[in-house]
Amino acid sequence: MDNLSEILSVTKVKSSLYFRTAFTAPWGVTVPSFNHVARFHYVSKGQCWVRVDGESDPQCLEQGDLVVVPLGRAHTLSDTPDRKPTALDRLVEEAKYEGDGCLVYGGPETQAPTALICGHFEYADEILNPLLRQLPPAIVLRRTLIGDVEWLDEGLLFLSKEIDGDRPGRDALVQRISEILLIQVLRQYLEHAPEGSTPVSALRDPRLARALEVMHHRPEDRWTVASLAAEAGMSRTAFAGRFQQLMGLAPLEYLTDWRLRKATKLLRETGSPVRVIAYQCGYESEAAFARAFKKRFGVSPGEYRRTHLPAQQH
Structure with a gap:
């Protein structure tokens, strides 16, 4: 995808x-x-x-x-x-x-x-x-x-x-x-769209697109700025600067955002246990995942799932 x-x-x-x-x-x-x-x-x-x-x-x-x-x-x-x-x-x-x-x-x-x-x-x-x-x-x-x-x-x-x-x-x-x-x-x-310093340009840049691809496809991996830069074929400093310029946030900030966004999809659409979703989204423990999730969305993963179930499952 x-x-x-x-x-x-x-x-x-x-x-x-x-x-x-x-x-x-x-x-x-x-x-x-x-x-x-x-x-x-x-x-x-x-x-x-x-x-x-x-x-x-x-x-x-x-x-x-x-x-x-x-x-x-x-x-x-x-x-x-x-x-x-x-x-x-x-x-x-x-x-x-x-x-x-x-x-x-x-x-x-x-x-x-x-x-x-x-x-x-x-x-x-x-x-x-x-x-x-x-x-x-x-x-x-x-x-x-x-x-x-x-x-x-x-x-x-x-x-x-x-x-x-x-x-x-x-x-x-x-x-x-x-x-x-x-x-x-x-x-x-x-x-x-015209070229410019926007996320659109990040999707068109083959190096940054590669880094985005691995974050999207493998959020469970233990990524660092250095390992993402290696995937992009860039130096750590050049990659971090370019990513920040085009995406408006640092690489690991984007990764955290993506992991939690991915988690909401899994909570809505699957019956997987929260601990499994935590692992699939790059968290080593359910507790760490729950803390990050509540900080971001204001509710626990379980509460989020209950309020987003399809009507027929309530």
């Missing part, structure tokens, strides 16, 4: 919400910030402008474009870049939208309506992997890029139909699509 797949294998979507909108000019809406949530907007008809909080310039989205706000930052959507927006909760109230069907809002201009598929999904982990934490405020996938992935455009249209229906299994299906959509967006971003 490659590094991106490993990282995403322990990044789960806890819940999802989708709805369709139909806006007519003049219109504008401000979507508030929200922790642990990624939001997206897909332009199925017309065009609009998006401005993300903290970003200086708005971007125009054409039909077929997709914007993802991966860390839940506040943002504005509107028919023109200088339109004064309405707060989302007020807009929903004014539109008398109750959560079903299409949210219709705007002015009298009906010649060039904008139709969006909007949604958000909540990350199951309160603390994201460093790669995800350092994603840009917004990721825009243009229709030309989406067109290279045949199923993505069709999948979003399929999603639109599922939102309006009430067929058995709808909620489970929508959640699976959410995870697939997140993976595809990140894959496209990683493949086309």
Whole structure:
């Protein structure tokens, strides 16, 4: 399994919400910030402008474009870049939208309506992997890029139909699509993002990618900075400096983060005893593992497992 797949294998979507909108000019809406949530907007008809909080310039989205706000930052959507927006909760109230069907809002201009598929999904982990934490405020996938992935455009249209229906299994299906959509967006971003001092560059750097690979695949090994540097084919000093520069934390800090993240996955998805999971994640004793786990997540491994069991196992 490659590094991106490993990282995403322990990044789960806890819940999802989708709805369709139909806006007519003049219109504008401000979507508030929200922790642990990624939001997206897909332009199925017309065009609009998006401005993300903290970003200086708005971007125009054409039909077929997709914007993802991966860390839940506040943002504005509107028919023109200088339109004064309405707060989302007020807009929903004014539109008398109750959560079903299409949210219709705007002015009298009906010649060039904008139709969006909007949604958000909540990350199951309160603390994201460093790669995800350092994603840009917004990721825009243009229709030309989406067109290279045949199923993505069709999948979003399929999603639109599922939102309006009430067929058995709808909620489970929508959640699976959410995870697939997140993976595809990140894959496209990683493949086309510019080079820079970010975790993206770490995944592209074959030396650091090798070090990440052994940490991901063999977290139980007794790694040191020196042994990881040897895997990367670099000196200890050069490796530690480069890793810190690109990942935003030291190699052994990342390793600890990964071990505990891996442990949450094993606690959620397997029935293995805690002592076995402790060993699989590089801890020599269950007590040491429990201390590290509680320091990080605020609960013991056993408590975490009980609160994250599938509903049918409660």
